[in-house]
Amino acid sequence: MIHFEGVTKQFGNRVAVDNVSFSIDAPQMVGIIGRSGAGKSTLLRMINRLTPATAGRILFNGRDVLSLKGGEKRRWQRDCAMVFQQFNLVPRLDVVTNVMLGRLNTHGTLKSMFNIFGKGDIDRALSALDRLGIVQEAVKRAEELSGGQQQRVAIARALVQEPQLVLADEPIASLDPMNAQIVMDALREIHERDGKTVICNLHTLDTARAYCDRVIGMRDGVIVFDGAPEALTTDVAREIYGADDSFNEAATSTALDAPRQRAGAVPLSAGAMTPAAAAAV
Numbered sequence: 072m073i074h075f076e077g078v079t080k081q082f083g084n085r086v087a088v089d090n091v092s093f094s095i096d097a098p099q100m101v102g103i104i105g106r107s108g109a110g111k112s113t114l115l116r117m118i119n120r121l122t123p124a125t126a127g128r129i130l131f132n133g134r135d136v137l138s139l140k141g142g143e144k145r146r147w148q149r150d151c152a153m154v155f156q157q158f159n160l161v162p163r164l165d166v167v168t169n170v171m172l173g174r175l176n177t178h179g180t181l182k183s184m185f186n187i188f189g190k191g192d193i194d195r196a197l198s199a200l201d202r203l204g205i206v207q208e209a210v211k212r213a214e215e216l217s218g219g220q221q222q223r224v225a226i227a228r229a230l231v232q233e234p235q236l237v238l239a240d241e242p243i244a245s246l247d248p249m250n251a252q253i254v255m256d257a258l259r260e261i262h263e264r265d266g267k268t269v270i271c272n273l274h275t276l277d278t279a280r281a282y283c284d285r286v287i288g289m290r291d292g293v294i295v296f297d298g299a300p301e302a303l304t305t306d307v308a309r310e311i312y313g314a315d316d317s318f319n320e321a322a323t324s325t326a327l328d329a330p331r332q333r334a335g336a337v338p339l340s341a342g343a344m345t346p347a348a349a350a351a352v
């Protein structure tokens with residue numbers, strides 16, 4: 072479904088992503104790991120056209136998304152919902168309106184300008200918040216919520232976009248371990264229950280191991296590992312992170328207690344995502 076062919080991004084003389092090729096052929100949860108500056112964000116941002124590629128092609132179901140223009144480009148950006156490290160909510164707006172902003176690309180610009188949301192939009196937003204276990208926060212201002220709750224609002228906003236693909240750029244880097252687990256559980260659940268491909272940049276190894284079906288390791292703009300988490304040995308990790316003999320997995324750990332095996336047992340009813348999510352509400 073998604074196919075990278077020789078994708079390159081240069082910033083001046085600096086090659087941030089260097090001739091990268093890979094395919095995702097079926098819905099997967101893919102973790103991209105590597106240390107800071109490896110090119111993870113640039114790779115993700117080229118998919119939804121936030122950063123223009125210098126060379127190469129990205130095909131989604133056979134269509135070259137790098138050449139889309141105007142309305143087609145906007146539709147594609149709606150099709151790939153993005154979740155950011157810093158949540159990117161509008162702090163003074165209430166939570167449910169923040170979620171409904173995910174509908175804007177669906178409506179015309181004119182309708183958006185007048186902030187006209189239909190009842191359908193409100194219902195969708197509330198049910199997304201319910202699914203994330205935070206519907207009781209719907210009328211609060213976004214800035215009143217904790218970081219973990221804000222990231223769940225951002226995921227609800229991504230859901231109402233009804234995306235084909237969810238892109239998450241270090242979604243847990245600003246969160247404590249418990250909220251990190253809730254947010255990763257939510258992304259995993261979107262993959263499992265909705266059958267979406269989720270591509271998630273993570274700077275820690277253990278999170279990728281715990282949640283992803285497939286891990287891509289980047290170093291200096293190049294893919295140096297692409298495989299199952301089980302194949303990610305300490306030697307491979309050392310290669311990805313470019314560490315010397317003193318390399319220690321603890322340095323790349325957020326210490327999440329959330330094995331992938333457990334994800335299969337997650338209850339899928341609305342509003343009750345996982346035991347961890349329920350405990351935090």
Ligand SMILES: Nc1ncnc2c1ncn2[C@@H]1O[C@H](COP(=O)(O)OP(=O)(O)O)[C@@H](O)[C@H]1O
Binds near residue numbers: 082111
């Ligand atoms: N807008 C930009 N202008 C110039 N250089 C950039 C820009 N964005 C990223 N880079 C450079 O590209 C490289 C890859 O960055 P990035 O994709 O952010 O890596 P990561 O997300 O893995 O930390 C880094 O060397 C970074 O300094």
Ligand SMILES: [Mg+2]
Binds near residue numbers: 111113240241272
């Ligand atoms: Mg980054």
